[in-house]
Amino acid sequence: MPALKRLDSVAARLHQEGHSVSPLVVSLDATAPNTDDLQDYVMNNAPHTVPAYASQSMIEAMTDLYHAPLTKEDGYYIPAPSFVVMSPQGRYAASVPTALDEESLMRRLHAVITP
Numbered sequence: 001m002p003a004l005k006r007l008d009s010v011a012a013r014l015h016q017e018g019h020s021v022s023p024l025v026v027s028l029d030a031t032a033p034n035t036d037d038l039q040d041y042v043m044n045n046a047p048h049t050v051p052a053y054a055s056q057s058m059i060e061a062m063t064d065l066y067h068a069p070l071t072k073e074d075g076y077y078i079p080a081p082s083f084v085v086m087s088p089q090g091r092y093a094a095s096v097p098t099a100l101d102e103e104s105l106m107r108r109l110h111a112v113i114t115p
Contacts (some may be wrong), residue, residue, distance in 0.1 A: 003098035008046030023049040030056040
């Protein structure tokens with residue numbers, strides 16, 4: 001299962017447990033000609049996840065800050081190696097590898113969001 005689907009599935013499970021989580025995926029392509037493409041992709045694959053675009057300067061700042069690649073391979077941006085977890089106050093809380101299986105992702109996010 002792709003990383004975005006695993007995250008979406010875990011977010012739905014966390015909601016069922018009463019946790020407030022809001023997955024967000026940010027496109028790395030600030031020049032994308034059709035913003036509906038990202039929304040269609042995300043809504044079809046991860047309906048609990050919010051698609052978003054950012055300016056080129058914001059994308060560069062985010063990828064630098066969170067150590068995500070900003071590199072294209074075969075015409076597509078390389079996916080980030082980690083999900084970035086933010087606190088309810090908007091502060092960095094953790095990085096969780098995107099390669100984790102669903103149960104491992106669930107355990108890691110539980111550890112981050114549960115005091």
